[in-house]
Amino acid sequence: MNHETVPDRFDPWPPGIQPDVPIAGYPNTWTHTPSQPLIRRPATRTEATFPLRLHRKLPCGEANLAEPIPGRPAIGQLMHLAGRVLDEDGRPVRGAVVELWQANASGRYFNPIDQRAAPLDPNFVGNGRVRTDEEGRYAFFTIKPGAYPVPVKETWWRPPHVHFSVIGPSSLSRLVTQMYFAGDPLNALDRILQSVPDEAARQRLIARDLPPAEVGDQWLGFTFDIVLRGRHATPSAP
Amino acid sequence: MSLPSSEHTIGPFFPRTLFRDGDNDLTIAAEGAAPTTKGEVIILRGQVRREDAVPCLNMILEAWQADAAGHFDHPLDPGRDRADPDFLGWGRAWTDGEGRYEFRTVMPGGYADPAGPRAPHINIAVMGAGLMRRAQTTVFFPDHESAHAVDPVMALVPPPLRPRLVAVPGGTQDGIRVFRFDIRLRGGPDEETPFFED
Ligand SMILES: [Fe+3]
Numbered sequence: 001m002n003h004e005t006v007p008d009r010f011d012p013w014p015p016g017i018q019p020d021v022p023i024a025g026y027p028n029t030w031t032h033t034p035s036q037p038l039i040r041r042p043a044t045r046t047e048a049t050f051p052l053r054l055h056r057k058l059p060c061g062e063a064n065l066a067e068p069i070p071g072r073p074a075i076g077q078l079m080h081l082a083g084r085v086l087d088e089d090g091r092p093v094r095g096a097v098v099e100l101w102q103a104n105a106s107g108r109y110f111n112p113i114d115q116r117a118a119p120l121d122p123n124f125v126g127n128g129r130v131r132t133d134e135e136g137r138y139a140f141f142t143i144k145p146g147a148y149p150v151p152v153k154e155t156w157w158r159p160p161h162v163h164f165s166v167i168g169p170s171s172l173s174r175l176v177t178q179m180y181f182a183g184d185p186l187n188a189l190d191r192i193l194q195s196v197p198d199e200a201a202r203q204r205l206i207a208r209d210l211p212p213a214e215v216g217d218q219w220l221g222f223t224f225d226i227v228l229r230g231r232h233a234t235p236s237a238p
Numbered sequence: 239m240s241l242p243s244s245e246h247t248i249g250p251f252f253p254r255t256l257f258r259d260g261d262n263d264l265t266i267a268a269e270g271a272a273p274t275t276k277g278e279v280i281i282l283r284g285q286v287r288r289e290d291a292v293p294c295l296n297m298i299l300e301a302w303q304a305d306a307a308g309h310f311d312h313p314l315d316p317g318r319d320r321a322d323p324d325f326l327g328w329g330r331a332w333t334d335g336e337g338r339y340e341f342r343t344v345m346p347g348g349y350a351d352p353a354g355p356r357a358p359h360i361n362i363a364v365m366g367a368g369l370m371r372r373a374q375t376t377v378f379f380p381d382h383e384s385a386h387a388v389d390p391v392m393a394l395v396p397p398p399l400r401p402r403l404v405a406v407p408g409g410t411q412d413g414i415r416v417f418r419f420d421i422r423l424r425g426g427p428d429e430e431t432p433f434f435e436d
Contacts, residue, residue, distance in 0.1 A: 006313050010436075017244050019370040028368025031289040032423050038435040041391045042353040046361050046376075047436075049312035050302060051328040056268035057261070090240045101253045109251040113296060127253040163249060169312075171302050172436050176365060176372065178246040195370060196244045205244060227240040229436075 006052075006169045007087050007230030010043055016198025025191045027152055043172060050171045054097050055131050058167075062128040065100075065142040066219075074124035076105030076143030078219035081207065084136040085166060087173070088231040092136025096228070099165040100140050101127035107146030107158075116148065144220060147186055159186030159193070166226055173228035180206045181222075245372070248365040252298055252332075262331035264301065264343035267324055274324040277306025277344030281411060282377065284419040286337045286364060293337030294423065297366035301329045301341050303359070308347030317349075333366075342414075345379065354390030357382050364421060374434045377419045378404045391434075399432045 022029035041047070051057075067073040081100075085093040103109050103126065108118040110125045126145075130138050145162060149155045162179040180187055187193055187206070196202045207222040215221025260266055265273045273279075282301075286294045304310055304327065311321040331339040346358045357378055364373040378386055386392050392400060405417035422431045 008314055013436075014241055017242060019244060019246065021370045023370070026368070029370060030368075031292070032294065032366065032368030033370070034373055034430060034433045035424050036427060036430045036432070038433050039394055040435045041394055044351040044353050044356055044391065045310060045312075045315055045349065046302065046304065046356065046359065048314050049310040051326045052312060053267075053326065054328060056271070057326055057328065059269075086240055088240055088242060099256055101251065101256065103251075109253075110255070111251045111253060113250050125253070125255055127256055129256065163246075163252070165248065165252075171361060171363075174300075174363065174372065175243060176245060176248045177243050192246060192370075201241070201244050204241070205246075227242045229242045 007173070007232055008048060009231050010048070010170070010172045010229055011088070011231070013229070017196065017201045019195035020197050021195065023191050023195045025152065025154060025156060026150070047171055050167065050169055050174070052095065052169060054167055055095070058097055058129060060097060060129050060131040063130050063140050065124070065126055065128050065140060068125070069123070072123045074104065074143050075121050076124070078141070079144050079222060080139065080141055080215055080219050081162065081222045081224060082137065082139035083224040083226065085132045085138065085168065085226045085228060086136055087228055091232070092132070092134070093168050093228055094132055094134055094136060096132045096136070096169070097129065097167040098132060098138045099127070099129045100162060102142065102145040102162045103148055105143055105146050107148035118148070144181070156189060156191055157186050159184045159190050164226060166228060168228045170230055173230045175226065175228055177226070178205065179224045182206050182209055245370065247367060247370050248298055250296055250367040257330070257332065262329050262341050264303070264325070264327065264329040264341060267326040272324065274322055274344060276322045276325065279342065279414050280345050281340060281342050281414055281416045282360065282405065282419060283338065283340040283408070283416065284421060286333050286339065286421045286423065288368070289424045291425070294366060295333055295335050295337060297333040297337070297339070297364055299331045299333070299339050300363045300365070301343065302361045303327050303343065303346040304349055306344045306347050308349030348385055351390065355385065355388050357385035357389040357392065362421070364423065369423070373423060374436060375421065375431050376403055376434065379417065380404055380407055395432050402431055
């Protein structure tokens, strides 16, 4: 990691970006979300820092989810998903650990917790972990996930989405989020996406489609940039 | 300038396959690496519960702490050069069917921060289904009361809540001191664990 790009300033979250909780129709948010006021604390060294060599503990490099074993492709629409991890100054976050997990094409996770009747794909586990490069870039080759119903009394469907976990250079910039696909009618009904109050913030969770001219005609292409909190104390040159 | 991406829940399906044995053992920085030789090895364990004291299974906990001498291998630590090269300071655990988690680590050192003298502590982030944002708390350790009294983070916690941030001695296991730190995500004002803004 290039240490000149480690942020040392963390502004408060701008309004409208963080989800509004608890969420109607998502009962777990009513039973798990702390009810007492959160305590504001200064960013001491423990809050401002984070492991810069985490790839020692969490091996990175698993980026091909669609065909991890040659000749045994997963079922679904192949997709190339790439983007950059940036800080609030738009600077690349180098060496960040990016974890991705998702449902298979029928909307089921390869996870014993997911006991839905939808079929499992023997060739799709659906998770990977990479490290961003010098430009903050990451990339995965996977398949487009399916939608799945949420097992609550008044069921709603999760639109196709991809889960991301990003571990950057500060504990204050630790981010777990989800990515969505443009134009899916389930997006407007998704209680999780819609819990983000600001329309522009919701739009930033939607991947950008790339035209076949850029990605070729073998798979879908999407770009998804992730912005972590934090900026440099010294203003950057314009 | 860019605006930060929204946080979302980690959900119930964070893959077991992204965990490896040893992820919750902070004394080992990498698979196959020799354990750190600096500091007292300890076990930190507890139970995560939600409203009505129901245990939460499959919650993800991440720990972050200074090394035994209070240093971080990070450019924001002026003592970085003295950081323990065999200690990463980070670990991840998940809760079992009874909501229990466990970390093996070393007793963190306190350090002098511009905000004030930090007592030994471990920051814990809890993620899971129903938590749209991670819940962040801090574990302090008994036998450091004088350090707690001047800790700049503890100072912001209302006095009646402070004992809830101090781990409880839980005996020893194979000669290693055990500390218990239970986390109540949601409960009445008399039960809930204090959590911090980020
Ligand atoms: Fe999901």
